[in-house]
Amino acid sequence: MAKEKAKRRILHTNVIVIGLGRFGSSLARELVRTGHEVLGVDTDEKLVQQMAQELTHTVKADCTDEAVLSELGIQEFDAAVVAIGADIEASILTTSLLLQLGVPNVWAKANSKSHGRILEQLGAHHVVFPEYEMGKRVAHMVSGESLDYVPIDNDFVMIKSKVPESFHNKNLAELKIRTNYEVTVVAVTKGDGKYAPAFPETVLESGDQIVVAGQVEPLNKFCRVI
Numbered sequence: 604m605a606k607e608k609a610k611r612r613i614l615h616t617n618v619i620v621i622g623l624g625r626f627g628s629s630l631a632r633e634l635v636r637t638g639h640e641v642l643g644v645d646t647d648e649k650l651v652q653q654m655a656q657e658l659t660h661t662v663k664a665d666c667t668d669e670a671v672l673s674e675l676g677i678q679e680f681d682a683a684v685v686a687i688g689a690d691i692e693a694s695i696l697t698t699s700l701l702l703q704l705g706v707p708n709v710w711a712k713a714n715s716k717s718h719g720r721i722l723e724q725l726g727a728h729h730v731v732f733p734e735y736e737m738g739k740r741v742a743h744m745v746s747g748e749s750l751d752y753v754p755i756d757n758d759f760v761m762i763k764s765k766v767p768e769s770f771h772n773k774n775l776a777e778l779k780i781r782t783n784y785e786v787t788v789v790a791v792t793k794g795d796g797k798y799a800p801a802f803p804e805t806v807l808e809s810g811d812q813i814v815v816a817g818q819v820e821p822l823n824k825f826c827r828v829i
């Protein structure tokens with residue numbers, strides 16, 4: 604029963620997104636697309652109107668005001684995202700109020716390391732650095748090491764890569780990728796864009812794409828070899 608309830612909560616999260624700039628609006632849209640309820644808030648009337656058709660609710664309001672947050676019924680939300688970046692004072696004030704009012708899951712966007720440090724010190728549950736993280740990710744794609752690069756934590760990464768000629772027509776068991784490279788092929792796509800889980804008997808063909816997971820060092824070595 605408790606498990607069912609937890610599952611339901613994850614499937615239908617009620618989220619308030621504060622700041623509908625490029626980051627906030629994209630995040631809010633994706634939440635709605637994946638079935639969540641989103642209240643989008645911004646001080647900019649134009650942005651609020653632009654998003655009104657796409658989000659569950661939108662409101663023009665200044666979230667640095669505690670009375671405004673109470674009026675919005677902030678205690679009812681499962682999560683809040685503070686997507687204010689440039690105005691650091693507004694970001695800090697809003698995050699601090701959300702925490703004070705007991706929002707259980709506060710995500711805050713940081714535009715710099717020092718901004719992030721302050722948000723962490725305040726007690727924000729999650730601090731994200733979109734520009735910094737996306738910059739790192741794109742660097743690996745630009746250099747041609749991988750088609751995509753997703754850090755899972757500091758020392759664990761998932762990459763998307765093309766299957767090299769040397770792997771053509773061999774299955775994963777034969778290739779002994781885990782033993783030889785200390786990384787794991789987790790999924791394969793046969794060029795139709797649909798990924799399927801990889802098994803020892805999965806046969807790779809050059810031109811296929813694979814998703815590989817592993818620690819940074821072995822994964823870098825694997826990318827240099829293939």
Ligand code: ATP
Binds near residue numbers: 626627647687
């Ligand atoms: P992005 O890169 O996502 O476009 P940014 O990092 O430049 O954003 P800001 O422009 O500071 O960040 O903030 C994003 C949005 O947050 C803006 O649309 C702004 O109007 C809104 N915003 C700023 N302060 C508040 C506030 N106190 N309450 C609600 N919204 C706010």
